[in-house]
Amino acid sequence: MAKVHVTTSINGEPMEFLCEPSDTMLDALRGPLALTGSKEGCASGDCGACSITLDDRLICSCLMLAVEAQDHEIRTIEGMAQGDKLHPLQQKFLEMAALQCGICTSGMLVASDALLKKNPDPSEEEVRFWLAGNLCRCTGYDKIVRAVMETAAEMRAQ
Amino acid sequence: MTELRYLAPDTLDEAIGAFAKAGSAARILAGGTDLLVQMRSGMLRPGVIVDIKKIPEMTEIEQAADGSFRIGAAVSGMALAEHKTFGKVWPGVLEAVNLIGSKQVQGRASAGGNLCNGSPAGDSVPAMVAAAAIVTVQGPDGRREIKVEDVPAGPGRTNLKPGEILVSFALPPRPPGSSDAYLRMIPRTEMDIAVVGVGVSLTIKDGTVTAARVGLGAVAPTVLLVEDAAKALIGSKLDDVALAKAAAACSVACRPIDDKRGTIAYRTKVAGVLLKRTAAIAAQRATGK
Numbered sequence: 418m419a420k421v422h423v424t425t426s427i428n429g430e431p432m433e434f435l436c437e438p439s440d441t442m443l444d445a446l447r448g449p450l451a452l453t454g455s456k457e458g459c460a461s462g463d464c465g466a467c468s469i470t471l472d473d474r475l476i477c478s479c480l481m482l483a484v485e486a487q488d489h490e491i492r493t494i495e496g497m498a499q500g501d502k503l504h505p506l507q508q509k510f511l512e513m514a515a516l517q518c519g520i521c522t523s524g525m526l527v528a529s530d531a532l533l534k535k536n537p538d539p540s541e542e543e544v545r546f547w548l549a550g551n552l553c554r555c556t557g558y559d560k561i562v563r564a565v566m567e568t569a570a571e572m573r574a575q
Numbered sequence: 576m577t578e579l580r581y582l583a584p585d586t587l588d589e590a591i592g593a594f595a596k597a598g599s600a601a602r603i604l605a606g607g608t609d610l611l612v613q614m615r616s617g618m619l620r621p622g623v624i625v626d627i628k629k630i631p632e633m634t635e636i637e638q639a640a641d642g643s644f645r646i647g648a649a650v651s652g653m654a655l656a657e658h659k660t661f662g663k664v665w666p667g668v669l670e671a672v673n674l675i676g677s678k679q680v681q682g683r684a685s686a687g688g689n690l691c692n693g694s695p696a697g698d699s700v701p702a703m704v705a706a707a708a709i710v711t712v713q714g715p716d717g718r719r720e721i722k723v724e725d726v727p728a729g730p731g732r733t734n735l736k737p738g739e740i741l742v743s744f745a746l747p748p749r750p751p752g753s754s755d756a757y758l759r760m761i762p763r764t765e766m767d768i769a770v771v772g773v774g775v776s777l778t779i780k781d782g783t784v785t786a787a788r789v790g791l792g793a794v795a796p797t798v799l800l801v802e803d804a805a806k807a808l809i810g811s812k813l814d815d816v817a818l819a820k821a822a823a824a825c826s827v828a829c830r831p832i833d834d835k836r837g838t839i840a841y842r843t844k845v846a847g848v849l850l851k852r853t854a855a856i857a858a859q860r861a862t863g864k
Contacts, residue, residue: 438581461612474653474682480611484581549765550677
């Protein structure tokens with residue numbers, strides 16, 4: 418099988434990797450790129466655990482071929498904290514215990530970050546609709562939604 | 576298993592050449608939100624994937640001086656939502672495209688893929704039918720235009736000829752007093768497949784409907800253009816009698832399946848109910864009231 422060479426940008430860094438033409442972006446992230454923060458839940462675009470952004474648009478990395486990353490910009494959960502400093506959403510998720518087993522958390526954070534970049538002042542309903550593509554099977558959604566709302570309020574105040 | 580080849584041509588001619596040459600083993604990749612799921616489930620094992628997103632015509636949204644729009648087949652729902660004027664002119668088409676899947680799916684999924692996937696329940700299709708969209712397709716024998724309602728042939732099938740690729744949707748200019756809406760019934764609040772989907776486009780002058788189109792989804796093997804429903808609305812002031820007639824026309828047009836989402840009787844009744852609600856929203860938008 419001939420592997421394909423892909424040149425891309427991941428979390429602001431130029432990056433190259435090899436993949437099979439049928440590999441998904443999630444396969445590439447968790448395999449050759451060793452970025453295992455994006456989780457595989459359903460592999461069919463239903464659970465959002467593998468959420469990343471492609472050219473600043475939120476997508477499921479399981480629904481993208483790795484070869485499609487050529488010349489595009491990928492951002493993952495690994496790019497969210499600045500060095501040792503957590504992103505306000507990550508900090509708030511910790512403080513408010515907006516997670517339990519943690520499988521959905523990186524997808525929730527990437528999706529919430531994409532929402533707040535688009536809409537810094539979402540209503541609770543907007544948060545719930547935006548996160549409808551992110552499934553959580555253990556902690557429920559209330560703590561997550563509250564954490565997103567509170568982070569948004571704090572970020573607006575700054 | 577044969578090896579999969581991925582091609583991302585820069586021009587439409589190259590894409591058509593590669594697609595036609597690979598025959599039935601080839602699949603077009605736009606957003607990939609259906610294709611990758613079908614590959615993963617083992618339903619499909621394509622030999623060649625032709626990614627059309629490097630072809631500018633496939634990813635552009637253009638508004639002409641007369642107000643008409645041309646939307647590339649691979650434009651994502653999110654890109655359509657980000658466009659400055661599209662949602663003001665065609666709010667119903669936009670809301671239909673942005674009911675497909677989650678925000679993540681909308682970041683990639685396109686109206687072109689939604690149409691070519693051939694699902695009777697595709698959300699964007701009834702709205703495109705109501706909008707009188709014309710699609711441009713191009714294949715080895717050249718370019719042609721088809722009405723959007725003539726594209727689906729049945730569940731998972733289209734009337735595109737072998738080697739043809741859907742290029743773009745053309746939406747006509749709108750006279751003043753025009754708008755549209757799309758509503759669907761699903762068993763939960765988000766992320767589900769339509770039990771019934773209704774798209775309505777209206778033009779209203781001095782309180783009277785002068786033009787109407789109704790698209791109906793998920794209640795027959797293909798999305799339907801319901802001309803009798805439109806006829807019942809045209810010339811009316813959207814009074815109860817006209818709405819009841821249009822609703823009845825929608826119910827009569829239904830040839831649905833019975834499944835876990837809804838029975839035949841339920842889908843048939845809901846088609847009429849949704850027609851009334853969708854027409855009311857389109858009218859409110861058209862008249863600014």
